[in-house]
Amino acid sequence: MSVDTAATVAERFRELYGAEPEGVWAAPGRVNLIGEHTDYNDGFVMPFALPHTAVAAVSRRDDGVLRLHSEDVEGGVVELRLDDLAPESDKAWTAYPAGVVWALGQAGHALTGADIHLASTVPAGAGLSSSAALEVVVALALNELYGFGLKGWQLARLCQRAENVYVGAPVGIMDQTASACCEAGHALFLDTRDLSQKQIPFDLAAEGMRLLVVDTQVKHSHSEGEYGKRRAGCERGAALLGVDALRDIPYGELDTALARLGDDEEAVRLVRHVVTEDERVEKTVALLEAGEPRAIGPVLVAGHASLRDDFRISCPELDLVVDTALATGALGARMTGGGFGGSAIVLAEAADVETITKAVEQAFDTAGFTAPRVFEAVPAAGARRVS
Ligand code: GAF
Numbered sequence: 001m002s003v004d005t006a007a008t009v010a011e012r013f014r015e016l017y018g019a020e021p022e023g024v025w026a027a028p029g030r031v032n033l034i035g036e037h038t039d040y041n042d043g044f045v046m047p048f049a050l051p052h053t054a055v056a057a058v059s060r061r062d063d064g065v066l067r068l069h070s071e072d073v074e075g076g077v078v079e080l081r082l083d084d085l086a087p088e089s090d091k092a093w094t095a096y097p098a099g100v101v102w103a104l105g106q107a108g109h110a111l112t113g114a115d116i117h118l119a120s121t122v123p124a125g126a127g128l129s130s131s132a133a134l135e136v137v138v139a140l141a142l143n144e145l146y147g148f149g150l151k152g153w154q155l156a157r158l159c160q161r162a163e164n165v166y167v168g169a170p171v172g173i174m175d176q177t178a179s180a181c182c183e184a185g186h187a188l189f190l191d192t193r194d195l196s197q198k199q200i201p202f203d204l205a206a207e208g209m210r211l212l213v214v215d216t217q218v219k220h221s222h223s224e225g226e227y228g229k230r231r232a233g234c235e236r237g238a239a240l241l242g243v244d245a246l247r248d249i250p251y252g253e254l255d256t257a258l259a260r261l262g263d264d265e266e267a268v269r270l271v272r273h274v275v276t277e278d279e280r281v282e283k284t285v286a287l288l289e290a291g292e293p294r295a296i297g298p299v300l301v302a303g304h305a306s307l308r309d310d311f312r313i314s315c316p317e318l319d320l321v322v323d324t325a326l327a328t329g330a331l332g333a334r335m336t337g338g339g340f341g342g343s344a345i346v347l348a349e350a351a352d353v354e355t356i357t358k359a360v361e362q363a364f365d366t367a368g369f370t371a372p373r374v375f376e377a378v379p380a381a382g383a384r385r386v387s
Helices: 003-017 095-106 130-146 152-167 174-181 221-241 251-261 265-289 293-310 316-327 350-367
Strands: 023-032 047-060 065-070 078-081 113-120 186-191 196-201 209-215 332-336 343-349 373-376
Touching: 003 023, 003 047, 003 113, 023 130, 023 174, 047 130, 047 174, 065 095, 095 113, 095 130, 095 152, 113 130, 130 152, 130 174, 152 174, 174 186, 186 265, 196 265, 209 316, 209 350, 221 251, 221 265, 251 265, 265 293, 293 316, 293 332, 293 343, 316 332, 316 343, 316 350, 343 350, 350 373
Parallel strands: 065 113
Antiparallel strands: 023 047, 047 113, 047 186, 065 078, 186 196, 209 343, 209 373, 332 343
16 A cells, blocks of 8 residues: 555545644455455365455544544445444444444443544455454554553454444455555464464565455355354354364365264355365465465365355356366466455466456456456555554
C-alpha cells in the first residue's frame, strides 16, 4: 500500500470528522495456498497476504459513540452507541467493524468510542477475505490506540468471534489470522488448533515461477448456508468417529475411519476431504522446505479434486479455470477460499503466464461466463500501522 493511499484516507477522515485521525492502519486480504475447510476442524492451513488492503483512519472518542464510514459503500457516516451494540442486530457492512468493537468489550477491553473511516482495495465477494481485512484493521487500530496490548493471534480470535457471533457467519480462524500475522515473502503455516505458526519462505519469482489469482467474478455471498452445512457435516463426522475434531484422525487410519462410517456417504466424503487436505498442507510445507516448489503443483490439483468431488463446493467457473490452466501448461491450480465462486489460484512457470491467462480468458468467453479478473499474487505484509 502506498504512502499516497494512507494520505488520501487520512484526508477523507478530516473531511468527514473535522479533525486529524490519530493514525492510519492497513490489513491485507489473503490467498490460501492450500488447506481449505480445515480451519474449523482444528487442522492446518497455509495462506499468504495479498498486497490488497483495508485501510482505516481512526481516532478515539470519549462519549460512548462509534462513528463509521466506508469509501466503498454508498451512504454517509453511520453513528452507533456502544451500549446498543448487539449480536446479529446489523445486516449491513457496519456489522464487521461494530462487531470487533463489541467483541473487544466482551473480552474486557472496553472502549469509550471511536471515529473510523475505511477504504479497501480487497475485492469483495472474491474469496480473498475482504471481511477479515476490515475486521483486523479495526481491531489493530483500536488495540494500539487504547493500549490493550493484544498480539496478532489474539486480535484474530476476537475478529473471528465478531464474525461468528455479531455478524452470524460460522467461519473458522484462518482469514483473520492470515490478515493479522502474515509476513511479506512468506506463506503462513498455521495450526488452527493452537494457532502455532511457522513462516515459510515463498518467493516464486526467484524460482522463475508465478502464482496467479483468477477471480471468477462469481460472488459467493449466497454460500453462507452451504458453508454452515459443511461445517455441521464435519462436526457430525467427528462425533460419529468419537474424536473432538477431524484433525484427530491420523492419516494412516483414514481408511479404517471411513469404513466405520459405512454407507453414510456424506460423512465419508467430508471426512475424506478434511483428513487428506491436512496431509496435503503438511506435504506442501515439506516440499517448500526441501526447495522443491514445482512439486507442489500436483498437490494443489489433488486439493481441487477433493473440494470438487468430495466437499462439493466448486462451481463450473472455478473448474474451468483449473482445467484450462492445466491444459495450457500450469504446474498446478485449485479453487481457493470458501468456494461456490470466488477465486482460483494457478501456479505456473513465468514464461507460461501469458499463454495461460489468454487461454482462461478465451475459455470464459466461449462458455459465456463474465470475464475473469487475473492478477499475479506476491506474498505481502500482514496488518500494520502505516501513518
Ligand atoms: C472462508 C472462511 F472464512 C475460512 O475460515 C475458511 O473456512 C475458508 O472459507 C475455507 O478454507 O474463507
